[in-house]
Amino acid sequence: MSLPQVGFEMTVTTDEVYYELTLFVSGAPALAARAIANARRLCELHCNGHYRLTVVDIHEDLSSLMTSNLLATPTLVKTLPGPERRVVGDLSQRDKVVEALDLPAAPEVSGSTVWST
């Protein structure tokens, strides 16, 4: 299975709230790729450039599976700021993700955003 680059990316800017998110992926490569792309876009748009997104392939890291009580993939977990919130799915329904994770609305941007569905 060829997944897009697994790792973390971080952008630090101002005094805004810091977001910590983990995306657990596995199984169907297409599903994982879509979820990763959507998660990145989500962070860029809603986390004010102050976040850390970690992508974990559960096949590679079985221990995370047990500790995080994970059933479905992809699952996006927001650990900071608390309380912990999680959503499952490829994150294609962005409004639902934003609401469930309690993220701020995206600032107005000109032009259309590329969103993987």
Place this chain on the structure above:
Amino acid sequence: MSVRTLRIRITAKAGAFVAMTGTIAARTAPLIKTPTGIGGLDEVTGGGLPGGRSTLVCGPAGCGKTLLAMEFLVRGITEFDEPGVFVAFEETIDDLRSNVASLGFDLAQLEADGQLILDHVTLIRGEIQETGDWDLEGLFLRLGAAIDAVGAKRVVIDTIDTLFGGFSNTAILRAELGRLCVFLKARGVTAVITAERGEGSLTRHGIEEYVSDCVIVLDHRVTEQTSIRRLRILKYRGSYHGTNEYPFLIGESGISVLPMTSLGLSHSVSNQRMSTGNSGLDSMLTNAGFFQGSSIHVSGTSGTGKTTLAAQFCIATCQRGERAMFFSFDESRQEIIRNMLSVGIDVPKWIEAGLMQLHCFRPSLLGLESHLFTVQQLVGEFNPSVVVKDPISDLASLGTAVEVAELMARQVDFLKARGVTSLFTSLTSPGVPTRVEQQMTSLADTWLMIKSVEEHGEHNRVLHVVKARGMANSNQIRKLRITDHGIEISDLYDATAIAKQSGDS
């Protein structure tokens, strides 16, 4: 909202199922069967659950699904050396451990020995928002890792319906359940998947569509304040199986299924005779008494000496150095001992000698099934050669006529299969045969009837042998007297008086 916790109530007083003889033979064996080790279940499934496949166990809440599944795992480890994995969606690990501790299952020890993994999966309804496509790869990986960790051969998933509470996209969920079954099959494990019973359908979420190799339905019904659990093999692909509803009990050592139909009429028959403890009665039965291992029915109206006759038979058994067990359903221990002493029968002497046991309880203390199991357990432990139940007419209140008839048939068959001679007394009202009396007619090998007749200003007890299978027997009506040294059966009774009596009633 919190996950509903299903607790297994272990209330039954009775215990272990005693191994029954006779099984339903599988005609051909295209399947490898995995024995469950659960008393009776392997008999009705013709050897166990389909090996390497999944079995669906469904039923309403509290019917014993979780316990059956857990016992399947535990016995797999302890009796068949097959490690297991239990995925619990409902109960927490601590609950699981403590719920089965009373059955003598030490889950913590099995876990420590590396033979069992209990994995509790928390799924809170509505907690997880779905935002597009997903799969259950996490669950599969988790299960796969657990299977690998202990080298599991058996897997339990309890209760699968919980997933439907956790996820709203049922189309994806169904596809994933299909994949789960394929996954389990590919791993070569024998799985038990439990599901809630649905309204008008087998399971609430149609799980039977995915798990279809073997389907076991559990039920828990209350009839006339008596609760009876039942088990039925609805489906068993590629195998012969018992089709009846089998009563089962959750006893002190787990689940016991009692397959009625496996109690065939196949017990060995003895030509040995045993004294009735009364020379007069022996003389009516070709001077030899009852057949060993036969069933005897003594019916009579109130106060005709049925209990005394039964006790005398027990004492005669003890005097030969054999054991006797006396069940009394209408007199207490002290009452029996005192009343028998008054007619010269020393019960305590034989109890102290360890040759006789006296068990006194009201039949309504236990349900019909519990009653049967209790008797079987006690008989299994004491191993008597004679069992007396006095009187069985009291059992009539335990259930419907059919249920009681079933109970009696099973009881008689069980005792015969063990070669135990059984004597049942029943209380009758003059003239009209009672329900139990009618039921006993075909079950009993020997039927003695005691009547009270009024004549010349006296009440006289008279006894006659209604039937005695396999032996020539007296056609006489004899006078029975209760003396201070037991029952005496004397001369031929005046037949004309009996004829007169019959004409009156």
